[in-house]
Structure formats: structure tokens, C-alpha cells
Amino acid sequence: MNVLIVYGTTEGQTRKIAERVAKDVSGRGHAVEVHDAGESDANVDLNAFQAVVVAGSVHQEQHQKAIKNFATAHSKQLNSRPSAFVSVSFSAALEDTRPEAQRYVDQFVELTGWQPRMTLLLGGAVRFTEYDYFQEQVVKFIVMKRGLAADDGGDREFTDWNALDGFVGAFLKSAAD
Template sequence: MNVLIVYGTTEGQTGKIAARTATHIRERGHQVELLDSAALASDLKLGHFDAFVIAASVHQEHHQETVTNFVFAHHELLNTKPAALISVSLSAALQDQKTEAQKYVDRFVSVTGWRPRMTLLLGGALRFTKYDYFQEQFVKFVVMKTGDPGPERDHEFTDWNALANFADRFLETAG
């Protein structure tokens, strides 16, 4: 099977997730092309792909514009082939925010017209060492109300086992 993974990343975690997904799928004997939505060619041909995985992070309650535009432009094709969405957000990692994470996906699906066959809500990461003062204050106030993890170090919320299981289930249903 020939799989295209298109991702959008702001701080790098979704790029890491997409790359790990690509490696996982390749290890199971499939061909994979991995493309950053910010660098897509305008003449990209999609017809030779058998399946699609779209991975996008959420910032300020919306998925990346480049991913949204790609999916909107190709939603008819995506609706006819096996296609899955990995939505990466801090809300997905926080137990009391999972409903909010699902709302981001519902909005994305509504805007783009795409109906992914599978969806994974996956936690992202906090990059405290890369934030400026205002970003750090925002994260501390809005996201990390409990105070854990502390801003003295970066923290990764991604459940890599959940991602591997999702990729395996996707391949089973797409195959």
C-alpha cells in the first residue's frame, strides 16, 4: 500500500509524530511519503496514493491553516479512500479537556467537508525552553492550572503506544 502522510506542525511535536507514524507504517512493509503541509507543491498529484494520514496540531483552538487548506482542497478524494486524522493538542492530554479536543476535530471536519474514517486525539508537548515570557505565562495560566509539569523543563504528553496502535488499526482497515 502507498500511504501519504501530510502534517502541520508549529513547535515540532506533530512533525515528530508524523515521522514516527511513517516509520511504523514502513516497518509493516508499506510505502510512505511524508510531507509538511507548509511546503506542499501546488501541482501535487494524489491519485497514486492508496491511503492518507493527516496529522495536525491545534493552536488557539484551530488546526494549522495549511493543513485545513490541503484537506479542504482534497476532501472529495480523501472521502473516497482510507484516510485518518491525528489531532495533536494539549487538550487531548488533559483528562478534563478531552471534550474540548473533540470539538476542535468536529470544527475541522465541518469546515473541510472531510469525514476521516479514523481519528486519534493525541497529546502534544510543552516546550518551555523555547517559549518567550508571554507564551510561558499563557501556558501556565490557561493550560497548566495544576502547576504540573513545572516550567523549568519541557514536557512531552504524546502517548507513543496509542499512536502505534492507531497506525496498526488504520492499516488493518485500509488494507
């Protein structure tokens, strides 16, 4: 099977996730291409692929514009083949805010017209070392408010890699059926 992975990233964690998906898909014997929706080469012919995985992160309660544009422009093609959506957010990492993370996906689906066969809510990362002072203070407040250690100023990853691996396996199985 030929699988396309399209991602949108702000701080790099979703790119890391897309690369992990690609490695997993390839390791299971499938051909794979990875494209950044924010780059000009993201204009790919979906007809060359039997399955598509789209991954996008949430910032300020919205998925990246490039991912929204990609899903909207290709919604008919995405709906006509097995497709999956990985939504990456801090809200997805915490049990009490997962409904919020699901709302972001619901809004995305309604806006774009794409109905992915499967979706995964996946925690992202905080990268204090890359934030300016204001961003760092805001993120620290949010992280500390939710009871997670953030006072050391170190970067922290919230991605559940096992959940991602299981999701990829389930998606490939369903795509082959």
C-alpha cells in the same frame, strides 16, 4: 500499499508524530511519503496513494491553516480512500478536556468537508525553552491550573506513543480490508 502522510506543525511535535507514523507504516512493509502541508511540495497527487494520514496540531482552538487548506482542497479524494486524522492538542492529553479536543476535530471536519475513516486525539508537548516570556507565562498558567507540574520550566511531552502505534496498526488493517 502506498501511504501518504501530510502534517502541519507549529512547534515541531506534530512533525515528530508524523515521522513516527512513517516509521511504523514503513516497518509494516508499506511505501510511505511524508509532506509538510506548510511547504510548497505538499501539492502532491493523491491518486498515487491508497491511504492517507493527516496530522495537525491545534493552537488557539484551531488547526493550522495549511492543514485546513489541504483537507478542504482534497476532501473529495480524501473521502474516496481510507484516510485518518490525528489531531494533536494539549486538550487531548487531559481526560477532562478531551471533549474540547473532540470539538476541534468536529469543527475541522465540518469546515473542510473531509470525513476521515478514523480519528485520534493525541496530546502534544509544551516547549518552554522555545517560548518568549509571555508565551511561557500563559502556558505555565494553563499547565499548572490543570494540576500538571510546570514550575521547573522544562519541556514536557504529553504524546501517548502507544496509542499512536495502536492507531496506525488499526488504520492500516482497516485500509487493507
